[in-house]
Each structure stands twice: as C-alpha cells, then as structure tokens.
Amino acid sequence: MAEKQRWNFSAVFLLLFFIILAVMALFPLYALFLASIKPSSELFRYGLNVRLDFDVMTLANYKAIFAGKGGSAHYFSWYKNSIFITSLFTVLCLFLSSMVGYGLAMYNFKGRNLIFTLVLAVMMIPVEIILLPLYRLSIDLSIINSIWGVILPFVVAPLPIFFFRQFASGIPKDFMDAGRIDGCSEMGIFFRIMIPMLVPAFGAMTILQAMFSWNNFLWPVIVLRSTENFTLPIGLASLLSPVGNNYEVLLSGAVLSILPILVLFLMFQRFFIEGLTVGGVKG
Amino acid sequence: MHQKKSRFRIGNSQLIAPYIFVAPFILSFIIFFSYPLFQAILMSFQSVLPDQVTFIGLDNFKKLNNPSFYKALYNNFRYTIYTVIVLIPIPLILAVFLNSKMMRLKNMFRSALFLPALTSVAVAGIIFKLVFSELDGALMNTFIQWLGFDSQKWLYYPGLSMFALVVIATWRWIGINILYFLSALQNIPKELYEAADIDGAGLFSKFYKITVPLLKPITIYVLTITIYGGFAMFTESYMLWGSRGSPQDIGLTMVGYIYQQGFQYFDLGFGSAIGLVLLVITLGVSMIQLKFMGLFGKED
Numbered sequence: 001m002a003e004k005q006r007w008n009f010s011a012v013f014l015l016l017f018f019i020i021l022a023v024m025a026l027f028p029l030y031a032l033f034l035a036s037i038k039p040s041s042e043l044f045r046y047g048l049n050v051r052l053d054f055d056v057m058t059l060a061n062y063k064a065i066f067a068g069k070g071g072s073a074h075y076f077s078w079y080k081n082s083i084f085i086t087s088l089f090t091v092l093c094l095f096l097s098s099m100v101g102y103g104l105a106m107y108n109f110k111g112r113n114l115i116f117t118l119v120l121a122v123m124m125i126p127v128e129i130i131l132l133p134l135y136r137l138s139i140d141l142s143i144i145n146s147i148w149g150v151i152l153p154f155v156v157a158p159l160p161i162f163f164f165r166q167f168a169s170g171i172p173k174d175f176m177d178a179g180r181i182d183g184c185s186e187m188g189i190f191f192r193i194m195i196p197m198l199v200p201a202f203g204a205m206t207i208l209q210a211m212f213s214w215n216n217f218l219w220p221v222i223v224l225r226s227t228e229n230f231t232l233p234i235g236l237a238s239l240l241s242p243v244g245n246n247y248e249v250l251l252s253g254a255v256l257s258i259l260p261i262l263v264l265f266l267m268f269q270r271f272f273i274e275g276l277t278v279g280g281v282k283g
Numbered sequence: 284m285h286q287k288k289s290r291f292r293i294g295n296s297q298l299i300a301p302y303i304f305v306a307p308f309i310l311s312f313i314i315f316f317s318y319p320l321f322q323a324i325l326m327s328f329q330s331v332l333p334d335q336v337t338f339i340g341l342d343n344f345k346k347l348n349n350p351s352f353y354k355a356l357y358n359n360f361r362y363t364i365y366t367v368i369v370l371i372p373i374p375l376i377l378a379v380f381l382n383s384k385m386m387r388l389k390n391m392f393r394s395a396l397f398l399p400a401l402t403s404v405a406v407a408g409i410i411f412k413l414v415f416s417e418l419d420g421a422l423m424n425t426f427i428q429w430l431g432f433d434s435q436k437w438l439y440y441p442g443l444s445m446f447a448l449v450v451i452a453t454w455r456w457i458g459i460n461i462l463y464f465l466s467a468l469q470n471i472p473k474e475l476y477e478a479a480d481i482d483g484a485g486l487f488s489k490f491y492k493i494t495v496p497l498l499k500p501i502t503i504y505v506l507t508i509t510i511y512g513g514f515a516m517f518t519e520s521y522m523l524w525g526s527r528g529s530p531q532d533i534g535l536t537m538v539g540y541i542y543q544q545g546f547q548y549f550d551l552g553f554g555s556a557i558g559l560v561l562l563v564i565t566l567g568v569s570m571i572q573l574k575f576m577g578l579f580g581k582e583d
Binding site for chain 2: 008010011014015017018021022025026028029031032035043045046047048049050096097099100102103104106107109112115118119122124125126128129130131132133134135136137152153154155156161185186187190211214215217218222232233234236237240250251254257258261262265269273276
C-alpha cells in the first residue's frame, strides 16, 4: 500500500505479454465451450473454430446429455462415480500420507532411512511398469471393476508422503515434547497438535491429489470393466468410438466434467498456493 | 527419579509409534508395489496364457527386436527431450517475470495459466483432437493459414504429431511448473538481491548468480516429474488416435505398447518385458540425475 507503483515501459510490456499468454492458455477451453453450444453439424463442416455466430447457438448438446443420447446413457453415473472416487481417494490419501510423512520427519527410528529411500524409489519408478501384474492382483483380490480397485493400489502415494515429510520437518520438535509433558499420547500429538499445524500442506495436497484422481485415466480404464462403473474421463473417451464420434454429447460432457474440479480449485486456491510456498518442495 | 521413570514409559510407546505411522506405506509397498514388481520380472520370462503359464527364458526379450518397439522407444525419447526443453526454462523465466515487482494482476495470471491443468488428459485430448483436425476451418489450420501456410494433416505425420503432443503437454503443464518455480522464488531471501544491488549487479547476473542456483532443488524436482511424465505418456496418444493406435505407430509409446500387448493381445509376458525395459531406462535416468545433480544428496 505504502509503495507507490509506477507505470513504465517494462511494466506495460510485461502486462501485455502475460495477457497474450493467458489468452493462449484459455483459448482451447473457450473453443471447447463455444463448440458445445453450437450444433455438431458446424463442427463437422468447419472444425473447432472460434467464430461467434449467435444465430446457430443452441443448448441442444446439453439437452442431449441430459436425455442420455449418443452413448451418454450412463453419463451421470460416471459423474457420480468420479465424485465418489475422488472424495474417498483424496480423504484417505491425505490421511495416510500425512501419517507416513509425519512419522518419517519427526521420529528417529531404525529403518527410517531405508523407508524414505523406498518412498523415493516408488516416486521415481513409473507405476505403468507393474500395470499387468497389478491387474492380475486386483482380480485375485476381487477388487476388479470396483471403486476399491481404483483407489487401493495408489491411495498411499509417495508424492504426498514426500511433501508432508518436507513440510513436517519444518515444525520444531518442541511441540511434541510439550504435548508429551501435557500427557498426550503419540497418536494424540499427531491428531491434536500436528494436524492443525499441517493445514497448509493439506490445502496444497487436497488440490493436487483431487486433480490426480479426478483426471486419472490409465489405471481406471484397466480396472473398471462395465460401462456404468466408468469414471468421467473413461466415459468421455468411450464416446470417441471408431465407428463415429458422438460429438454432441462429447463436447457438453467434457465441459460439464471440468466444473467440480474447477469449483474445488477456486475454493482451495488460496491454501494451495500458500501450502506450496510455505512447504516448498525443496528437494 | 520420577522424571526418568515417566520418560521410560513414554519412551516405550515412542519406540512403537513411528512404525504405526509408517505402516500404511509399508503395507502398500509390499502388496501393491514389490509383489507386482516381482511378478512383472517373473512374467517377462514366461508365456502367460489364461490357463497355462510356461517358462520361455529370454524369448519375450528377443521379441522386442521389432520396429514397433523401436518406434515406441524413439517416440518416448523425443517426447521427453522436447518436453524438458519446453517445460523447464520457459516456466522458470515466466515465474521470474510473474514474481517481479513491476508485475500487476499476478494472481489473475497465475490462475489463468493454471486452469488448463485442471482439465483431464481425456478432455484435453478431445479438445486438441479437434484443434489439430485436418479440416481447413480447424483452429491450428486457420492459424497457419493466417501465417501464410497450407492446411496440414496434423495427426498423420510423425513430426507434426510430435508437435501436437508437445503442445498438449505445454498447455497442460506450464501453469503447474510456473507455480512450483514461483513457490521457490518466494522463499529466496530478498536481502540477497539487495546486497547484489549494492554491489552493482545487473539484472542478468542476478538471475544467473542468485536465482538459478537457488532454484536448483525445485528445478531438479520439476525435471524429475517431467522426465517421468515423458516416459509414462500414454493417454494423450490414446485420445488423439483412439484405442486402435496411430498410423505407422507415429504416436506409439512404451506404455501404449504395454497396454496394447497386455490388454488387446493378452500377451502379458511380452507386455511385462516391455515394462522391464522401461524400468531399466527410468532407473538409468534416475542414476544419472543422482550422480550429476546430487539429488536428495543433502538430506539427513
């Protein structure tokens, strides 16, 4: 407030530069939205374009998805599945990963370095390598084609563990001792003292993990076998069929699929950036 | 005396507590990581049919000597190199700009650039399949016509397809990487720059001597996830060309090849062998990183 800001050539240039960048970033989303409110015949004739033609605009694509046309009969089941899986995954993932990260950061115990090395190893090895055995394992465990099949194998994730460990390392151990003196149990220290202190980290990780789960494709497409169990990305991909793409429901379906995660981002945005900044992935 | 006794009692639970905290990771690591990894290694030496598993030695690995595999390998390497070239320096410089005192509407731009990351690869795939459509009126063709070029069939030629894939990666990831760099920039003490100002350092020397070195940890982190993402790429290609694959495998990747062999041809043994090669490559890359950049070396 105190510092008076001056406009100069560089500031104007920077502003213009970033306006162009922001337009470029938002352009594809704008084009998608525009296409979704035009008849699909337009799309086949001209392709994805940004012509504003108010005469042809219509909500037909949205009505089609609500009517369950063109392969989208299960669209709202996919929606429900995505919301359920993402909520459950995010809550469980944050709870379990924060426990592990905290344990690694705050205690000196035998095997600590080994476990941390394993966390880093899991982080660096693409899970895609174990896709086929994981598929067989989920058949053996009878979690195939179910919500648990999607969630369980990845719910204890190395990245949030690493992040929570980094974040917790910055908290003085004095808080633990203070808790112990007050007669708090080790679990109590975690739940009553540490979780409140880890809130910024939870904020950052909520967005990242919810995004991951909401947008996840490869594992769900393998583990979910029946159409009504699909999540949104897989359902949308299934509308792109070799025989003909159902663009009318595909476009409106794609637009609607962005909404929940967008709302979550707008709600948590402040915590997200704060959490990343304070915790920092400092390597 | 009293204090010693109570410390002993609590000390007891302090010995067990850490193991309770890390138990979720240990369990998940054993069940969903090491066991499948062991299975993957085993399967790569087997022919796995629904009711018959036979040990076939190195046959799966000998089968890797085929054009599709080399194409997948080549595509992954190219894609990874391009994404690293685009997604490290550009976000770093943009973050420095965004962080400068002259910058206005920082939060708005930060959010605008981050928004693409919220769309799933599936949705991004749908959008860019249309953007890179061969129709004259499609976005990319309109753009290059405006620049004076002819319309292109983007998804039919290797170079153009690679361009499309890198554009998608850039669009989806640039905002996230900017955020990572921004968060690290905000942790650099301002005094360093003030001291440099007193010494009469210019804009560029401050950038090279203070900003870049202090951003090294975050740069290594972003580099790691970019390389990882490069070698694990699959969905983008699946969305652009569909489950039946791209013409002449121009969009085939290692993971795409695993998917094709494992879930379309049900050749689990061969699929695992491809996975093992991918494992060796990623381990190799990690080792090089560990060696040359001292990744995580300063921990503990």
